[in-house]
Amino acid sequence: AQRVTQPEKLLSVFKGAPVELKCNYSYSGSPELFWYVQYSRQRLQLLLRHISRESIKGFTADLNKGETSFHLKKPFAQEEDSAMYYCALESSGDKLTFGTGTRLAVRP
Amino acid sequence: DADVTQTPRNRITKTGKRIMLECSQTKGHDRMYWYRQDPGLGLRLIYYSFDVKDINKGEISDGYSVSRQAQAKFSLSLESAIPNQTALYFCATSDTGSGGYTFGSGTRLTVV
Numbered sequence: 001a002q003r004v005t006q007p008e009k010l011l012s013v014f015k016g017a018p019v020e021l022k023c024n025y026s027y028s029g030s031p032e033l034f035w036y037v038q039y040s041r042q043r044l045q046l047l048l049r050h051i052s053r054e055s056i057k058g059f060t061a062d063l064n065k066g067e068t069s070f071h072l073k074k075p076f077a078q079e080e081d082s083a084m085y086y087c088a089l090e091s092s093g094d095k096l097t098f099g100t101g102t103r104l105a106v107r108p
Numbered sequence: 109d110a111d112v113t114q115t116p117r118n119r120i121t122k123t124g125k126r127i128m129l130e131c132s133q134t135k136g137h138d139r140m141y142w143y144r145q146d147p148g149l150g151l152r153l154i155y156y157s158f159d160v161k162d163i164n165k166g167e168i169s170d171g172y173s174v175s176r177q178a179q180a181k182f183s184l185s186l187e188s189a190i191p192n193q194t195a196l197y198f199c200a201t202s203d204t205g206s207g208g209y210t211f212g213s214g215t216r217l218t219v220v
Contacts, residue, residue, distance in 0.1 A: 006178070011116070044151075044198065044211040083158075086150060094139060094202060095166075096209060100150040 002020040002027040002091045006099035011078050014107050020047070021072040023061075025083050032090035035061055036098075039083045047072075057081070059105030077106045111135050113189070114199050114212035121189050121219055129184045129215045131199030139202045140182040142174060143164075144195040151198065157182055158204075189219040 003026045013019055025031055035047040035101045038053040048056045052068060070087060087099040114134045119138030121127050131140065138159050141152040143166075155174040165175060171193060175183045186193055196216050200209040 006150075020217070036209075042207075043213045044200075050114060070162045095141075095153060095156060097153075098143075098151040100148060 002089050002097045002100035004087050004089050005096055006085075006087055007101045009033050009100070010103045010105065012105045012107065015079055017075050019072075019077045019081070019104065019106075020106065021085050021087075023072065023089075023099060024072045025068050025070065025089050027068075027089055027091065029065070029092065031065075031070075033061075033063055034088045034090065034096070035059070035070075035072050036086045038084050038086070038087055041084045044086070077104075079106045079108060082106045109182045110136055111198060112201055112210050112212040114197075114215050116215060117213065118216045119218070121217070123219055124191055125189050127132045127186050127189055127217070129152065129186075129197055129217070131201075131212055132183070133180050133182075133199075133201045133210075133218045135190070135201050135203070136179075137201035137203050137210070138179065141197045141202075142172075143185045143200065145198060146195050147212070154184065154197075174211070182202065186217075186219075189217075191219045193217065 005024045033050045037047045038044045059074045086101045088096040115130045141156040142154040143179050145151050157176045173185045196214050198214050199212040202209045
């Protein structure tokens, strides 16, 4: 069965510091991975997907199949990045399995 | 205009009552999902539907039922609500094979 692990419930950094939100997965097939973000009082929204190899709002994430990881990174955190971040794995049939989420708090 | 609309936004109900949460979408997507979000547990899949005639159980379907009334509408029912069903419920849609979901704003349900 597929599983997504986000080991940190809370990550607190100062503005301008680098950020890395950890995500590990277990899945027997070829993984499709995503990061979703939920800002305060807003709906969950797609941040980026690994297949696009894109950078959104300065965030990037690289799929490492050897380490079964898909960590989210940003070199310089901004206060507006404070939010709840969910890593998600798409299994067969377009179903997403979500991790438990990491709350990122960026302090001024 | 919201692409995915959930009603009600908030609801308090008593143990044993039947309650329905509704979701409608203007995305034209075939696939619709119901998740619940609990602190420390993330989002867990309750039910999903890939078209009007297709309904599938997710990982935590016990105590819930769904109805796909049309491509645009997918309702979640709690036949006899219990306090541990207190949670934030999200509806989501996706286009076939896209993998990216569009979420509604959520329904905060409290069972007392």
